[in-house]
Amino acid sequence: MDILLAIAIMALGAVVLGALLGFASVKFKVEGDPLIEKIEAILPQTQCGQCGYPGCKPYAEAIANGDEINKCPPGGVEGVQRLADLLGREVKPLDAEEKPKQIAIIDENTCIGCTLCIQACPVDAIVGAAKQMHTIVAQQCTGCELCLPPCPVECIRMEVIDENIDNWKWKYPVVEIKAAALQKAA
Amino acid sequence: MLMNLFKFKGGVKPPTNKTQSVGLPIAIAPLPSKLVVPLHQSIGGMPRPVVQAGDKVLKGQLIGEADGRISAAVHAPTSGTVVDVAMHIQPHPSGLDALCVVIEPDGKDEWIDRQPLDYAAMSPEQVREHLQQSGVVGLGGAVFPTHGKLTASKTVPMEEMVINGAECEPFITCDDLLMRERAEEVVRGIGIFRDLLRPKKVLIGIEDNKPEAAAAMRAAVAAVGEDFAVIQVPTLYPAGGAKQLIRVLTGKEVPAAKRSTDLGVQCFNVATAYTAWRAIAHGEPVVSRLVTVTGNVHDPRNYEVLIGTPMDELLKLARPHPDTDGIIMGGPMMGFLVPDVHVPVIKATNCLIAHDDRLFPPKAPEMPCIRCGACAQACPHELQPFEMYWFSRAKNFGKTQEYNIFDCIECGCCSFVCPSRIPLVQYFRFAKSEIWAREREKNAADQAKTRFEFKQLREEREKADKAEKLAKAAAAQAAKKAAEAAAAAAVPADASAEATPSASGPAPAQTSAVPAVDAEKAAKMATIEAAMARAKAQREAVQPKNTENLTSEQQRAASDIEARRVAAHLIEPEPATPAGEKTE
Numbered sequence: 001m002d003i004l005l006a007i008a009i010m011a012l013g014a015v016v017l018g019a020l021l022g023f024a025s026v027k028f029k030v031e032g033d034p035l036i037e038k039i040e041a042i043l044p045q046t047q048c049g050q051c052g053y054p055g056c057k058p059y060a061e062a063i064a065n066g067d068e069i070n071k072c073p074p075g076g077v078e079g080v081q082r083l084a085d086l087l088g089r090e091v092k093p094l095d096a097e098e099k100p101k102q103i104a105i106i107d108e109n110t111c112i113g114c115t116l117c118i119q120a121c122p123v124d125a126i127v128g129a130a131k132q133m134h135t136i137v138a139q140q141c142t143g144c145e146l147c148l149p150p151c152p153v154e155c156i157r158m159e160v161i162d163e164n165i166d167n168w169k170w171k172y173p174v175v176e177i178k179a180a181a182l183q184k185a186a
Numbered sequence: 187m188l189m190n191l192f193k194f195k196g197g198v199k200p201p202t203n204k205t206q207s208v209g210l211p212i213a214i215a216p217l218p219s220k221l222v223v224p225l226h227q228s229i230g231g232m233p234r235p236v237v238q239a240g241d242k243v244l245k246g247q248l249i250g251e252a253d254g255r256i257s258a259a260v261h262a263p264t265s266g267t268v269v270d271v272a273m274h275i276q277p278h279p280s281g282l283d284a285l286c287v288v289i290e291p292d293g294k295d296e297w298i299d300r301q302p303l304d305y306a307a308m309s310p311e312q313v314r315e316h317l318q319q320s321g322v323v324g325l326g327g328a329v330f331p332t333h334g335k336l337t338a339s340k341t342v343p344m345e346e347m348v349i350n351g352a353e354c355e356p357f358i359t360c361d362d363l364l365m366r367e368r369a370e371e372v373v374r375g376i377g378i379f380r381d382l383l384r385p386k387k388v389l390i391g392i393e394d395n396k397p398e399a400a401a402a403m404r405a406a407v408a409a410v411g412e413d414f415a416v417i418q419v420p421t422l423y424p425a426g427g428a429k430q431l432i433r434v435l436t437g438k439e440v441p442a443a444k445r446s447t448d449l450g451v452q453c454f455n456v457a458t459a460y461t462a463w464r465a466i467a468h469g470e471p472v473v474s475r476l477v478t479v480t481g482n483v484h485d486p487r488n489y490e491v492l493i494g495t496p497m498d499e500l501l502k503l504a505r506p507h508p509d510t511d512g513i514i515m516g517g518p519m520m521g522f523l524v525p526d527v528h529v530p531v532i533k534a535t536n537c538l539i540a541h542d543d544r545l546f547p548p549k550a551p552e553m554p555c556i557r558c559g560a561c562a563q564a565c566p567h568e569l570q571p572f573e574m575y576w577f578s579r580a581k582n583f584g585k586t587q588e589y590n591i592f593d594c595i596e597c598g599c600c601s602f603v604c605p606s607r608i609p610l611v612q613y614f615r616f617a618k619s620e621i622w623a624r625e626r627e628k629n630a631a632d633q634a635k636t637r638f639e640f641k642q643l644r645e646e647r648e649k650a651d652k653a654e655k656l657a658k659a660a661a662a663q664a665a666k667k668a669a670e671a672a673a674a675a676a677v678p679a680d681a682s683a684e685a686t687p688s689a690s691g692p693a694p695a696q697t698s699a700v701p702a703v704d705a706e707k708a709a710k711m712a713t714i715e716a717a718m719a720r721a722k723a724q725r726e727a728v729q730p731k732n733t734e735n736l737t738s739e740q741q742r743a744a745s746d747i748e749a750r751r752v753a754a755h756l757i758e759p760e761p762a763t764p765a766g767e768k769t770e
Contacts, residue, residue: 045631047638055638123637142634165226167626168280169619173552173612 036064042082044074047122048144050096055122063087070095074143102158103141104148108133110155117147117156189417192437194430196566197422198599200356200519202395207359207480210487212367215503221263221289221494222274222530223249228323229330230256235287241268246298246471249287252318258331259321262289263473263492265296277497277515277532281525289494300469310336310382313466320465321472321533326350326426326455327516329534332462335452336382345450346436347385349376349459351392351399352419352426355517358537360476361456363488365392365399368460369406375459377412378466383452387415389435390456393425394418423519424597428453430566442593457536477531479504481514481539491531498527501538512541519598553606561600561610567593571600571610578617583624586617594618667713671705 040060051071053059063069069083070092077094084091106117106126113131118124125141128134136147147156161167226232233250237243243262250260266289273283305313314333322332338344353361365372380388390407392400403416419425419434429440431453438449446453457476464470473493477500480486484505491500497513514521515535523541531538539545561571570589577585591614600610 040635043631044627045634045638047634056635122641123634124641125637140633140637142630163280163282165276165278165280165282165284167623168278168282169623170279170612170615172616173609 033064036060038086039063039083042075042079042086043072044079044142046074046142046144048074048142048146050074050144068092068095073098100160102143102160103138104136104143104145104156105159106134106136107155107157108135110153112153112155114152116150116152120146120150122146189415190437191417191419192434194425194433194566195568196564196599197424197430198564198602199421200423200602202421203357203480203518204359204362204395207357207478207486207488208362210485212363212476212488212490213503215489215491215495215500217264217291217293217295218492218495218499219291220269220496221266221291221492222496223260223263223287223289223494224274224276224530224532225250225260225285225287227260227329227493227533228258228321229328230254230258230334232285233257233260235271235285237262237268237271237287239268239270242266243268243289244296244298246300246473248319248471252331256331256334257318258323258333259319259471260287261321261471261473262287263494264289264291265294266291275526275529277524277529277535279522279525286494286530297470302469303466305378305381305466313378313382317462317465319471320461322458322462322465323472323533324455325457325461325475325533325536326428327520327534327536332454332458335447335454336379338383339447339450342448342450344383344385344447344452346387346389346432347376347380347383348428348432348435348451348453349388349390349414349456350426350428350431350453351390351396351403351456352431353396354393354421354423354426355519355521355537356423357480357539358478358517359480360478360488360536362396362399363478364457364460364476365396366402369399369402370410371463372456372460373403373406373410373412373414374467375461375463376414376454377410378462379452379454379459380412380414385450385452388413390414390416391419391425391431391435392416393421395421423599424566424595427566427595427597429595442590472533475531475533475535477535478537479540480537482507482510482542482545483540491535493533494530496528496530497524497535497538500531501527501540504540506540507542509542509544510540511543514539514541514546518546519602520596549609550607552608555606555608558605560603560605564599564603566597566599567595569594571614574617575608575610575613578613581617581620583617583621586614587621591617591621667709668706671709674709675705 036057037060040057043056043060045056047055049055050073051059051062053062059067059072063083069087069089070080072079073094073096075083076098080094081091083089111128111133113128113133115128115130115134117134118126118128122144123140123142125137126134126147127137143158145158148158225235231253233252235249236251237247237249242265243249244265245262247262248259249262249268252259268287269290270288272286272288274286274288275281276284278284303316305316308316314336317336318331318333323329324332324335351361351365353359376388376390390403392403394400397418400416400418407414407416417435419431424430425434428446432446432449432451433439436451438446438451440446440449440451461472461475465472474490475493476488477491478486478488479500483501484507486504489500489503497515501510501513512523513527515524515538516522517537518539521537521539555572555575557572559572561575562569565571569591571594574586574589574591574594577583577589578591594611594614596611596615598611601608601612604610
């Protein structure tokens with residue numbers, strides 16, 4: 001009799017807790033994968049495709065599924081470091097060389113107004129119309145270089161963003177090490 | 187008036203070194219050989235240049251137009267010719283260039299038409315607008331456009347207005363001399379601010395090492411007939427920090443990430459009040475300021491200097507000692523060694539100190555932090571500099587923010603007291619600018635992401651729209667065809683109905699339904715055939731027709747060419763030629 005009671009109590013407990021869990025899983029359902037979002041937040045959102053995926057989100061998904069973390073040149077070594085910290089993986093050297101931040105510039109004398117670069121730009125940073133001169137909105141340009149290959153007259157070039165007073169940073173204080181004067185032998 | 191003063195925590199007492207430069211009255215600095223006026227001299231938007239090389243300008247003429255609400259206009263400091271609008275090295279720790287207007291003075295120093303204004307008859311909005319157009323900015327060092335601080339908060343009543351004449355930084359005496367010699371105009375300028383903000387009390391704080399300035403201000407307040415309180419505060423660096431002076435005079439502590447206006451307090455520098463008065467009552471925009479020239483020089487004193495004067499020319503007036511090896515802009519606590527001695531004086535330049543190793547001995551090397559806590563005791567903002575130092579050094583910027591690094595005013599008290607001579611402020615500046623850079627990058631990335639997602643959405647929508655349009659067009663076409671076919675089918679049906687009048691009404695409809703499908707198909711086939719025929723006709727129409735109507739000579743030339751091409755095996759011989767002949 002006792003054993004039956006115990007089984008009944010356990011069964012009742014199981015049913016109640018199961019119902020609670022079921023309710024919680026419906027009520028507190030997490031939309032999407034939070035890990036992918038975290039990875040995507042670290043990626044630089046240039047949408048350049050240098051990682052081999054069509055945009056930062058697909059690469060974030062690929063990383064979450066086990067792809068390498070060192071395929072993003074715009075993110076740089078620091079990006080790899082942060083991804084490694086997030087995912088608990090080992091830091092690897094970058095798969096390509098790291099470039100300084102740059103933006104695209106259209107040579108407006110050469111541009112023929114073909115609109116091919118406008119279609120290629122992932123962030124709509126190029127303004128222009130068919131047979132009209134095009135130009136790049138510098139603030140929006142991510143420097144992804146996707147507009148370079150489609151241009152039939154090669155009028156787009158990349159320019160490194162120079163240091164100016166607005167983006168200048170204080171340098172890390174360096175301790176100067178001076179060579180001590182050699183002591184003369186007595 | 188007896189008043190209960192409050193204290194702020196921390197602070198240091200460096201040697202003041204002020205007596206050297208107060209002995210002589212303010213001198214007007216002579217016209218320099220050229221003036222390099224940077225356009226971006228205040229916080230906020232970068233003013234747009236409105237002059238070009240070759241333009242003649244008068245003293246006080248607008249050369250840079252304010253861009254946006256938080257921005258202040260820039261004016262020509264003297265009459266002359268604009269030589270250039272170009273990049274020049276700035277009095278900035280980076281030593282980088284920025285856009286400047288270079289003016290060659292004509293020596294006449296001829297003013298524009300100056301219009302004194304009666305501000306009592308103007309609306310507050312007009313007064314603020316005029317101050318912005320006159321380039322009035324905070325001359326205490328932060329160069330925040332003054333008009334931006336002159337709007338009273340709608341939610342918090344304005345309790346006190348604090349006027350900062352503390353001038354706590356060593357060596358600097360320009361505000362001291364200004365109050366001694368031009369107190370009345372300062373007081374009238376404070377009157378303008380008072381009328382715009384309508385505070386309950388106006389408190390003028392002056393450190394007690396400037397009794398002459400305090401006396402002059404008291405006399406001026408009495409002479410003008412105002413009820414401002416001139417209060418001497420204990421000499422303790424950094425009592426001249428806005429938050430510190432507010433604390434000392436009102437007992438209110440401005441919390442992190444809040445502004446003094448949230449507590450009903452607003453703070454202005456005495457020199458700002460003076461320039462505001464000159465702008466309103468004399469129509470003179472800010473084209474000059476008082477600069478203390480001191481340090482390793484024979485005759486330290488205060489000069490009224492045109493904005494844009496090269497620093498080396500100004501320093502020469504005070505006859506520097508030959509061993510001078512640099513110029514510090516600002517005081518010894520918060521100033522910096524300018525990257526080049528030719529950089530211009532700007533609105534933020536309150537002091538030039540000729541640098542040499544006797545006054546500023548080279549710092550002994552940095553030693554490890556011993557966690558003595560002296561920096562925390564000296565910090566006037568009650569921060570923990572040693573913790574911020576560890577995290578800045580380790581580039582752990584998130585942690586530095588947890589220790590409120592952005593409340594640090596970079597006063598330098600912590601570096602001053604550090605027994606290990608650690609340049610703490612440099613670490614904090616490094617951490618702050620890294621955090622700002624990251625913030626900028628994050629914003630850019632977020633923006634890029636939204637724009638990318640929007641582009642994808644747009645492309646998808648366009649695709650869907652196009653597909654829908656095509657489907658609609660196809661449906662319309664099909665409906666039209668069906669209608670035509672039905673009409674075609676209806677004609678024979680009608681004919682048959684006529685032939686057999688005994689048949690019932692719905693019968694023809696029933697019979698026509700079956701042939702309608704066939705008719706539709708037939709119609710489709712017919713249209714396809716018609717289209718093909720049209721295409722064929724078109725193709726034939728565009729065939730080259732230059733082979734017709736040839737003269738016999740041309741015909742012969744053409745056949746010669748053909749023969750040669752055949753001989754060279756360039757083309758297959760004409761199909762008319764029998765294959766056997768080719769091998770021969």
